[in-house]
Amino acid sequence: MSTDNSSQPNSLAGVAAARHREPGSAPLGSGLEARGVHAWFGSHHALEGVSLDFAAGTVTALIGPSGCGKSTFIRTLNRMHEFIPSAAMAGEVLLDGKDIYAPGTDVTKIRLQIGMVFQKPNPFPSMTIGENVLAGLKLAQIKSDRNKDELLEECLTRAGLWQEVKDRLGAHAGGLSGGQQQRLCIARSLAVNPKVLLMDEPCSALDPGSTLRIEDTISQLSKTMTIVIVTHNMQQAARVSDYTAFFLADGGPGQMVEVGPTNEMFSRPKDERTENYVSGRFG
Amino acid sequence: MTTTTIPHHETVYPKRPWKATKADLIPVFAALAVAALLDYAVVAITPMKGKLAYALLFFVFGAGFQMALKWKKLGRRAAVDSLAGSVAISGAVIAFVPVLSLLETTIVKGAKGLSLGFFIHDMSVANYQSPLSEGGVVQAIVGTLYLILIATAISLPLSLLTALYLTEIKGKASGFIQFLVQAMSGIPSVVAGIFIYSALLLTTSLRGSTIMAALALAILMIPTVTRTAQEVLLLVPADLREAGLALGATQWKTVATIVVPAARNGLITAVILGVARIAGETAPLLFTLGVSNKINWNPFSGGQSALPYYVWSGLGDGTELGIDRAWSGILVLLIVVLSLFATARIFGTRKVKIK
Numbered sequence: 001m002s003t004d005n006s007s008q009p010n011s012l013a014g015v016a017a018a019r020h021r022e023p024g025s026a027p028l029g030s031g032l033e034a035r036g037v038h039a040w041f042g043s044h045h046a047l048e049g050v051s052l053d054f055a056a057g058t059v060t061a062l063i064g065p066s067g068c069g070k071s072t073f074i075r076t077l078n079r080m081h082e083f084i085p086s087a088a089m090a091g092e093v094l095l096d097g098k099d100i101y102a103p104g105t106d107v108t109k110i111r112l113q114i115g116m117v118f119q120k121p122n123p124f125p126s127m128t129i130g131e132n133v134l135a136g137l138k139l140a141q142i143k144s145d146r147n148k149d150e151l152l153e154e155c156l157t158r159a160g161l162w163q164e165v166k167d168r169l170g171a172h173a174g175g176l177s178g179g180q181q182q183r184l185c186i187a188r189s190l191a192v193n194p195k196v197l198l199m200d201e202p203c204s205a206l207d208p209g210s211t212l213r214i215e216d217t218i219s220q221l222s223k224t225m226t227i228v229i230v231t232h233n234m235q236q237a238a239r240v241s242d243y244t245a246f247f248l249a250d251g252g253p254g255q256m257v258e259v260g261p262t263n264e265m266f267s268r269p270k271d272e273r274t275e276n277y278v279s280g281r282f283g
Numbered sequence: 284m285t286t287t288t289i290p291h292h293e294t295v296y297p298k299r300p301w302k303a304t305k306a307d308l309i310p311v312f313a314a315l316a317v318a319a320l321l322d323y324a325v326v327a328i329t330p331m332k333g334k335l336a337y338a339l340l341f342f343v344f345g346a347g348f349q350m351a352l353k354w355k356k357l358g359r360r361a362a363v364d365s366l367a368g369s370v371a372i373s374g375a376v377i378a379f380v381p382v383l384s385l386l387e388t389t390i391v392k393g394a395k396g397l398s399l400g401f402f403i404h405d406m407s408v409a410n411y412q413s414p415l416s417e418g419g420v421v422q423a424i425v426g427t428l429y430l431i432l433i434a435t436a437i438s439l440p441l442s443l444l445t446a447l448y449l450t451e452i453k454g455k456a457s458g459f460i461q462f463l464v465q466a467m468s469g470i471p472s473v474v475a476g477i478f479i480y481s482a483l484l485l486t487t488s489l490r491g492s493t494i495m496a497a498l499a500l501a502i503l504m505i506p507t508v509t510r511t512a513q514e515v516l517l518l519v520p521a522d523l524r525e526a527g528l529a530l531g532a533t534q535w536k537t538v539a540t541i542v543v544p545a546a547r548n549g550l551i552t553a554v555i556l557g558v559a560r561i562a563g564e565t566a567p568l569l570f571t572l573g574v575s576n577k578i579n580w581n582p583f584s585g586g587q588s589a590l591p592y593y594v595w596s597g598l599g600d601g602t603e604l605g606i607d608r609a610w611s612g613i614l615v616l617l618i619v620v621l622s623l624f625a626t627a628r629i630f631g632t633r634k635v636k637i638k
């Protein structure tokens with residue numbers, strides 16, 4: 001896979017077409033749905049009226065220039081947005097048909113079902129590799145009847161890290177490379193068995209090799225879960241996602257310009273701004 | 284270039300669905316009210332008596348009811364979370380109540396003697412048995428401001444440089460200096476006074492003056508400011524230092540233009556903590572300050588007054604009027620110190636200018 005930036009929409013579409021899969025081909029419950037989501041930071045209207053349906057078992061890529069509200073949007077999907085003191089929002093986010101913002105919702109249970117992988121790998125520094133993977137069980141006080149060792153191996157295998165770390169599970173996570181740390185973070189979020197995994201530019205700090213490994217991991221994971229990934233890398237969006245949503249802030253609040261199957265978004269987008277962006281003419 | 288019009292949305296208002304609503308709060312307050320009633324009843328019918336019993340039982344009932352509410356609504360994990368929250372709130376209350384009570388006593392007892400005259404007169408026209416309408420604290424205010432200013436001027440550069448040595452240069456003597464700083468912070472304040480007295484006053488013809496007392500106070504201030512400055516400098520991310528060095532800067536330039544400004548607010552806190560450490564100290568002044576009942580503008584010679592010393596003298600006088608005067612002195616000291624802190628915060632906090 002070439003890593004240069006003069007990406008041709010058509011070649012991207014080709015990659016995407018090979019990857020595309022009809023939603024619902026793997027029925028996994030009813031997925032996640034954002035309805036008319038707005039977000040504010042104080043009086044700054046950062047995101048306006050985003051409605052987006054993430055069908056179960058699909059991978060959706062969010063693309064768009066910096067500052068258009070992709071991170072803000074993804075953080076409204078698992079109620080991390082509210083940690084910013086000035087934050088406000090409007091709209092609904094439905095998980096399996098239920099609004100996660102409904103009164104009386106246990107927000108910790110929501111975050112258990114909608115996991116998150118951050119831009120910068122953030123393994124817990126005081127814990128070993130093994131402890132990191134199982135940290136979620138401890139933090140969420142889950143009594144798992146599963147064998148811990150089996151779970152550990154399964155999560156690390158699904159995250160594509162098992163072979164590299166199986167002999168040093170007791171070592172501290174700080175000694176891993178950036179790419180390994182990020183896969184460890186993915187393994188960590190898998191241990192609590194979320195239905196949805198949100199990834200905010202998970203590869204932006206990684207080398208191409210590690211990036212490809214994480215993309216493999218994403219493809220594997222998408223068989224069993226719903227994935228939303230923010231990325232600045234068009235090839236990555238084309239390689240891993242079934243659907244692509246293009247966000248843009250044209251002076252005002254960020255909006256979703258267009259969403260569609262990834263191959264169509266890269267071959268014949270409906271909106272000219274999408275066309276310009278995916279062909280590298282701006283952004 | 285054609286632009287598709289973005290569909291117009293009806294006006295949507297920002298909401299905070301994560302904030303507790305009135306409907307959520309009603310059971311919370313109802314539970315607290317029931318806890319208060321139960322508290323009252325239990326104290327009435329059992330041998331437990333006194334404010335402490337009220338407070339303790341209110342905490343137990345209140346926290347218990349909140350836990351039960353959470354448990355019913357969200358389960359055991361949420362109940363434990365609620366208990367931890369209740370313990371934290373109670374801890375804050377336990378720590379804060381004595382402070383409030385202290386403040387209240389000071390204001391109630393001190394305000395009686397305050398008048399404009401109290402702030403502008405000195406003690407050359409009165410003594411500690413005079414009514415509080417005669418004489419005042421102006422010389423002590425001047426003295427205290429002088430002491431704080433000079434002690435800060437001496438200790439701030441020394442402390443900052445020491446902290447920079449420990450965090451930036453990390454020289455061979457670091458361990459030893461760290462040990463000394465630690466040991467210095469344990470010095471009883473009277474020892475600092477005696478040290479200056481025996482080292483500088485006893486053996487020379489120098490007499491007690493502002494500068495001598497300020498030196499004694501600086502001894503107390505240095506370890507506090509150094510330790511705090513060190514901690515805040517350590518919080519500056521290593522990336523920033525490397526970014527400066529990678530631009531070709533020398534270590535000195537990096538520290539002066541990047542590290543220290545990044546730690547600015549923390550360094551101001553360090554100075555505030557240092558001033559708080561010394562502002563109310565009396566013991567180091569006893570042998571070093573001399574005495575003066577008038578304003579002495581010359582910090583290098585002649586005795587000086589200071590607010591803690593003024594308070595100490597009033598209390599030492601033992602008469603009712605003397606003690607009242609001491610309370611007023613305490614209130615003035617509080618006002619002076621709080622105004623200094625407020626000034627430091629207002630002028631020290633960098634305002635980010637957005638053009």
Ligand SMILES: Nc1ncnc2c1ncn2[C@@H]1O[C@H](COP(=O)(O)OP(=O)(O)O)[C@@H](O)[C@H]1O
Nearest residue numbers: 041044046065066067068069070071072073084
């Ligand atoms: N914590 C915050 N406080 C205030 N404004 C913020 C905050 N985070 C993001 N924003 C603003 O919200 C907008 C969207 O930011 P973000 O979601 O981070 O964009 P993206 O991830 O697409 O680059 C930007 O204008 C940004 O300045």
Ligand SMILES: [Mg+2]
Nearest residue numbers: 070071072200
């Ligand atoms: Mg972002």
